[in-house]
Amino acid sequence: MNKKVIAVLLSLAIFATACGSGTPQTVEVTRVVEVTKVVVATAAAPAATVAPAATAAPAPAAAGFGETLKKVKARGKLVCGVTDQVPGFGFLDKGTGAYTGFDVDFCKAIAAAVFNDTTKIEYRAVNAEQRFPALQSGEIDVLIRNTTWTLTRDTDNTANFVATTFYDGQGIMVPTKLKVSKLADLKGATICVQKGTTTELNLADQMAANKVDYKPLVMDTADAAIAAYEANRCDAFTTDKSGLISRISTLKAPADTVIMDVTLSKEPLGPMVRHGDDQWYDIVQWTVFTTFIAEEFGVTSANVDDVKAKDTRPEVKRLTGADANAKMGAKLGLENDFAFNIIKKVGNYAEIYDRNLGPKTKTSIPRGLNNLYTNGGVLYAPPFR
Amino acid sequence: MTQTSPTRSASTNRLLAFLRDERFLQVLSQIVFILIIGGVGYWLTQNMLAALARQGIRLGYGFLTETAGFDIGEMMIEYSRESLFIRALQVGLLNTILVCSWGLIFSTIIGLLVGIARLSTNFIISRIAWVFIELMRNIPLLVLLVFLHGGIFLQLPRVREAIALPGSVYLSNRGLTIPWLTLTPAFSIQVPELQGFNFSGGLTLSPEFSALLIGLSIYTGGFIGEVVRAGIQAVSKGQTEAARALGLSWWQTLRLIILPQAMRVIIPPLTSQYLNLTKNSTLAVAIGYPDLLSISNTISNQTGRSIEMISIIMAIYLSISLVTSAILNWYNSKVRLVER
Numbered sequence: 046m047n048k049k050v051i052a053v054l055l056s057l058a059i060f061a062t063a064c065g066s067g068t069p070q071t072v073e074v075t076r077v078v079e080v081t082k083v084v085v086a087t088a089a090a091p092a093a094t095v096a097p098a099a100t101a102a103p104a105p106a107a108a109g110f111g112e113t114l115k116k117v118k119a120r121g122k123l124v125c126g127v128t129d130q131v132p133g134f135g136f137l138d139k140g141t142g143a144y145t146g147f148d149v150d151f152c153k154a155i156a157a158a159v160f161n162d163t164t165k166i167e168y169r170a171v172n173a174e175q176r177f178p179a180l181q182s183g184e185i186d187v188l189i190r191n192t193t194w195t196l197t198r199d200t201d202n203t204a205n206f207v208a209t210t211f212y213d214g215q216g217i218m219v220p221t222k223l224k225v226s227k228l229a230d231l232k233g234a235t236i237c238v239q240k241g242t243t244t245e246l247n248l249a250d251q252m253a254a255n256k257v258d259y260k261p262l263v264m265d266t267a268d269a270a271i272a273a274y275e276a277n278r279c280d281a282f283t284t285d286k287s288g289l290i291s292r293i294s295t296l297k298a299p300a301d302t303v304i305m306d307v308t309l310s311k312e313p314l315g316p317m318v319r320h321g322d323d324q325w326y327d328i329v330q331w332t333v334f335t336t337f338i339a340e341e342f343g344v345t346s347a348n349v350d351d352v353k354a355k356d357t358r359p360e361v362k363r364l365t366g367a368d369a370n371a372k373m374g375a376k377l378g379l380e381n382d383f384a385f386n387i388i389k390k391v392g393n394y395a396e397i398y399d400r401n402l403g404p405k406t407k408t409s410i411p412r413g414l415n416n417l418y419t420n421g422g423v424l425y426a427p428p429f430r
Numbered sequence: 431m432t433q434t435s436p437t438r439s440a441s442t443n444r445l446l447a448f449l450r451d452e453r454f455l456q457v458l459s460q461i462v463f464i465l466i467i468g469g470v471g472y473w474l475t476q477n478m479l480a481a482l483a484r485q486g487i488r489l490g491y492g493f494l495t496e497t498a499g500f501d502i503g504e505m506m507i508e509y510s511r512e513s514l515f516i517r518a519l520q521v522g523l524l525n526t527i528l529v530c531s532w533g534l535i536f537s538t539i540i541g542l543l544v545g546i547a548r549l550s551t552n553f554i555i556s557r558i559a560w561v562f563i564e565l566m567r568n569i570p571l572l573v574l575l576v577f578l579h580g581g582i583f584l585q586l587p588r589v590r591e592a593i594a595l596p597g598s599v600y601l602s603n604r605g606l607t608i609p610w611l612t613l614t615p616a617f618s619i620q621v622p623e624l625q626g627f628n629f630s631g632g633l634t635l636s637p638e639f640s641a642l643l644i645g646l647s648i649y650t651g652g653f654i655g656e657v658v659r660a661g662i663q664a665v666s667k668g669q670t671e672a673a674r675a676l677g678l679s680w681w682q683t684l685r686l687i688i689l690p691q692a693m694r695v696i697i698p699p700l701t702s703q704y705l706n707l708t709k710n711s712t713l714a715v716a717i718g719y720p721d722l723l724s725i726s727n728t729i730s731n732q733t734g735r736s737i738e739m740i741s742i743i744m745a746i747y748l749s750i751s752l753v754t755s756a757i758l759n760w761y762n763s764k765v766r767l768v769e770r
Contacts, residue, residue, distance in 0.1 A: 109484070109485075173731065174727055174730070174731045177731065177734055177736075178736050181485065181487065181734075181736075197732070197733065197734070198734070201493075201733055201734035201735065202734035203485055203486055203487050203734065231627075232626060232627075233625065233626045233627045233628050233630065234626075234627040234628070235503075235604065235627065235628065240724070240727060240728050240731070241727065241728055241730075241731030241732065242731075245499075245500045245501075245728070245732075246499040246500050246511075246732065248501070249499060249500050249501045249511035250499070250511070252501075253510075253511055253512075259501075260503050260628070261500075261501045261502070261503050262503050262638075262718055263500075263502075263503060263718060263720060263724070263728065264718045265715055265716060265718070269716075269717075269718065272580065273584065273718065276580070276584040276585070276603065277588045277589075277603060278584050278603055278604070278637065280627050319485070320485065320486050321484075321485060321486060
């Protein structure tokens, strides 16, 4: 009995010391201070000036810098958070099991930049509620899921918006026979909306601003909301206009529904990454910019080999990696032909757009603002130097 | 010089006697157990805080006093998009309590009837009850709710072609609309009228609320039926025979002799079923009823504060469950067998 008591007391003492020594978080705390400093600095300066800071990388860099790229490379594949219910942006073909879409193509572009292989991706379909916790916790490396850029999401969700790949606006769709043309006509109507989205908030804002009474019906998933709309449980359905166009193509009677000519808000959509890893932020951002710049210079997946061999414009040579001394990729932690790989494997912005949202697809959306600044749109990438 | 037996001083003897005392060892083992549990809990909390600090996530409940910004479809108290998040949570809590209280009442009634019917000597009645119980125990509740909502309530005619029942009662896929008391402008009964898109005036029971209430009631009613059957069968047959010998009718036997004794056996499992119903009401999220969990999820998504919101949800559901089981335990102690 004596020995048992001593054994218990001894194990207790060992446990106490183990607990006591489990406080590396004091070290973590000081690292956190560094992280917030660095993030504030880069938020103020434009993206181009982050490149020299990245080359000065080693020890004093913020906690998390470079960790995502290391994790992705060690895993051997990119985990990309997408949606599987929006044709044209992120859609799972139940027959072939393949993901297709505008956002999915940007996932492929990042995989092409990191691995030069667009099959090394694990797609995780996340709904509107799971997407931010999944990104925060590290379950997904990047979230490309037609997510709107807002201040609250940039801060409270501890995530960063990388770049806008699609400039959109919120719209409402109604059955044609209701003959509703402006917001005030929807007085007393029931409007279906998906939970946890900016559409909920924008709808509330606009209806209050126009002093229109309505009843919201908030469903968990876009599929459930569309089902309620088709069953006439609600009179209208609201989401981003791109989402409306893609959803109309899935309705049983697409001709019976019309998109109202009202825009409730600005909806800039783009990829999101976690706070804390500036290198990964730069990688995703310059993947997006590569597609803009490639379209600007007329480089496509078809002619990129020729362009690499023959084009003499300095920026194009840096883009395709023909200029061996401009080690653009190394600055990001990638291979120097990362831009070439993106263009060859996925294409430039125009090709990505046409493949998913072009005139020959079922979800055809006119480019509008989503065109180069030289073509009447707002896509403007910094110089590739 | 070897000693044949070790001699100890008087104080060592006392110490050994103390350390070998059973009461001391019991207290010591309880202290050790608490310290171990506390240690594990402390380590887990420190781990979580360190991970959050590493990601730059701050914890705090101050966000609850920010403007909600979203509208809610059904509410029992005043609410608008300019109300605070706290107000939105109150709306959700009241919606949950509304569904749960009616659900408890209906499921108890259904459970009692089904349990008694199951024991009936009438072949058809007991078979129907048996089929009902087996169906309810084997169909997942989520499937049942989606079927009731999408397959039954949403298939009702559209608002403009609503079924008109006598007494200004309308049945459509926007719900059951009935005349109701109203306090403004004057205390009177308001008759619903079709205006534009929906009925205005009167009380509308939305399909989401109806599907959730009916689904929860029949699902839990099936389980309660079995609990009631167990309770009734626990009362010895001698009681029934004595009651019949005294000349009591079947209904009087049930009401005066069987059920009061069966209550002792029924109450504990019944408490569990009530708590199940309360927790199952969170499936409202799947059919669009704005209950507490649904609104908390919206807040959690709009503010990014998942950990704080989960702690709030857990605390609220825990309180509801504790109150329910406290009430039932008090009732249980009142109907307990008091040995003379």
